[in-house]
Amino acid sequence: MKHKLVAAVGAAALTASLAACGDDGSGGGGAGDGSLTVWLMDGSAPEEWVTELNAAFEEEHGVEVHVEIQQWDGIQERVTTALSEDGTVDVLEIGNTQTVGYANTGGLADLGELADEPWTPSMLDSAQMDGTLYAVPWYGANRVVIYDKSVWADAGAEVPTTREEWIEALEKIDENTDAEPIYLPGQSYYVMGGFLADEGGSFAVEDGDGWKGALATPEGEAAMDFYAQLQAFSDSPTDNDEAEPQQSTEVVPNQEVASWIGLGWEAAGATAAIEEAGGEADFGYFPVPGPTEDALGHVFLGGSNLAVSERASDRELATEWLRMATSQEWAQKFVDANGDGVVPNRTDVTAEPEPGSFAEAMVQSVDVGFLPPLTTGWANVETEPNPIKELMTKSLNGDDYQAAAEEADSEITDRINRE
Structure with a gap:
């Protein structure tokens, strides 16, 4: 089957690739040392997309990006701890139903400067609390x-x-x-x-x-x-x-x-x-x-958002990485790398699933997703x-x-x- 959700991406290949960009452990690598620490969940991103993105970011900003792969099991406790510490993580992937909870604790940075991007409306609610943007949509998926x-x-x-x-x-x-x-x-x-x-x-x-x-x-x-x-x-x-x-x-x-x-x-x-x-x-x-x-x-429109820690080692730089990762250019590359197996995070990203595919049926329901x-x-x-x-x-x-x-x-x- 050509199309599949990102959760089906081989974890071993992903981890091996990302280790070349940074760490594959669970400790922080930022702490103001001229690098960024990014937490992504196991299986969430195609290896070639992450490698290419980080190379482009490093070339533009002269900053090394350490990507650390996290397992879903026990992630809420690890994120809660990381958000209470200085410089442990700069950018992190969060399940869309969990975002409001972390924002409510004060652990996520205000991303209001990204509020005017053309985010997919059905995915945006999970990234906001009381009218303030605390994360941005990354990808969605539905049954x-x-x-x-x-x-x-x-x-x-x-x-x-x-x-x-x-x-x-x-x-x-x-x-x-x-x-x-x-x-x-x-x-x-x-x-x-x-x-x-x-x-x-x-x-x-x-x-x-x-x-x-x-x-x-x-x-x-x-x-x-x-x-x-x-x-x-x-x-x-x-x-x-x-x-x-x-x-x-x-x-x-x-x-x-x-x-x-x-x-x-x-x-x-x-x-x-x-x-x-x-x-x-x-x-x-x-x-x-x-x-x-x-x-x-x-x-049910499941998926993930990307957020910046309020206690990031360099919030401005972390926000720039997040901005690049979710820009029209890189969001389109993300969709293409997944074989259209995800719901795009932006309305200016084109998904052209193969006729008769799972993805074709899935994207038809994006406007009636609920949380x-x-x-x-x-x-x-x-x-x-x-x-x-x-x-x-x-x-x-x-x-x-x-x-x-x-x-x-x-x-x-x-x-x-x-x-």
Whole structure:
């Protein structure tokens, strides 16, 4: 498969390349010694892009750039520590749902001078707090529907443009083939969140100086009802999520699945697993349909931002590196290096995915990307046991939705308002 998300980039090759530009450890290299320390997450950037970018920056500014590769596991603690120290890190990559939390602690520098750049609107909210820019968008990615072309052809099912047509297609597959029409775990809560956004709802809403859960609402119930319609076509248990078992490598390659909802790296992983087992993957892709033909369904727009530490060794120089990395020129090179496997961070960057590719379906949904509540306490809500996931399982098992949602809202409200 030509197109894949940056998360699928080989970590070994990336680390080897970046070590040539600087360090590959976890310590700082800036501290006013005429160099910059940049933290990037494992798998986030094509090696050739980083190498070329740093060479250009070093030539222009006469400053060595030390790139240090970080693992996602435990990153919040490491970033929190680094932002409390002088010169440990100058520029850093931060998950888009985490940015507001770090900005709220005072650890990120004000990047207001970059506010007028043509950032992709759906990605910009995660980089701001109270109208101030504390990071800039770097890349995004979202889920699409991945389907087995041969199974759909055998069933006489057509690619849908609305929710109603989607259900009709799954019914045809159910009636005319032995395949599982759709694999949908009971607790794929970001998928449900997209349906919630379609209805005009949210997991939580602002309430005075705090937040409160917002699932015990007509919008929440409507979203869960549609999720249940889809999940009824799946053999998945109601109490598992998309990661356990891993749908791309443990489920799809081992049984006849007509369709599933996943990310680009998952599509690539499923293709590799099927081919390794001697099979042939023939996937097609389409955006999550909306209630009507007028708009696509909302999808969680994950991704990363780039920020400058408030305690950077040289904030001005760090900002210049960030400015170059996210400029039109280098953002275009970033998209090109990824085979169009990311959502561009700027509106003046062109993504021209190959027809029929995952990327083509993905970029169609960029204008309907949604994010969970952008507040420090959201990480507490996602901690297991996740109350949204528990609500979904209860509802799919036949429990009264309103009662279960009120219980979930109470837990969300308690957690989201903790620092």
